[in-house]
Amino acid sequence: MGRPVGLSDPHPGDCLVKVVLFCGGYGMRMREGTPGDVPKPMALVGPRPLIWHVMRYYAHFGHTDFILCLGYGAHHIKDFFLNYEETTSNDFVLRNGEVELLSTDISEWSISFVNTGINSPIGERLRRVRDHLDGDEMFLANYADVLTDAPLPEIIERFEKSDAGASMMVVPPTESFHCVELGEAGMVDGITPVSDMPLWVNGGYFVLRQEVFDHIPENGDLVVDGCGELAKRGRMLAYPYRGYWRPTDTVKERVALDEAYSRGERPWVLWEQA
Secondary structure, three states, rough: OOOOOOOOOOOOOOOOOEEEEEEEOOOOHHHHHHHOOOOOOHOOHHHHHHHHHHHHHHHHOOOOOOEEEOOOHHHHHHHHHHOHHHHOOOOOEOOOOOEEEEEOOOOOOEEEEOOOOOOOOOHHHHHOHHHHOOOOOOEEEOOOEEEEEEOOOOOOHHHHHOOEEEEEEEEEEOOOEEEEEHHHHHHHOOOOOOOOOOOOOOEEEEEEEEHHHHHHHOOOOOHHHHHHOOOOOOOOEEOOOOOOOOOOHHHHHHHHHHHHHOOOOOOHHHHHHH
């Protein structure tokens, strides 16, 4: 059977690699926006959870081998995929009581569900799935709660051509507060929106080499320990991106994404634009 409708063919020359998704945190800033023990990546945007949107982004470029680092509320993520309803987001024909799908989302995906601990920091979660990477020289990683339309093949190609041990997409800060410059006697010399400042923040999209494991101690952090040490050694690459990028750290941000989806404003849904 050929490649299912709905999944884009890899671009010529693309290197298809595994994708590690960190989806075991508590997401405390979104607790009031998700019922019970539902982890943040399972918060809905449209009819599907955040993690699905992130995975569809990677699958659009052919990266369909996923490793899920589970922790808090893991059963919600497992149940979603074990009881996946293709008809929610795909056209189908109902004939003689049988469903005939006209397209599929996840039929060619490989998803490894790995318990990485309830309270483990991101770096430790990554350490605990290292064996599932099969020694692959390069792999992708993501927090499973940030949406973008960034050109993934270009990000990977730029990293492949470098000698870096890791790459991090960096974006301008999205916060709405203002930076105030103070002069003498407490007088204000200037007021600048933080988004206009020459600052970059972690965008949550990583390309990593096995080298990163050399710098993450037990119960360590991916960014502070792994990427921080690589940066000190001149082996940390940044991919600055000023295009569409939306976090979901708060209920307000998640609701805004859901409302945008309802209005048809979905720049990250590249698989529908192909």
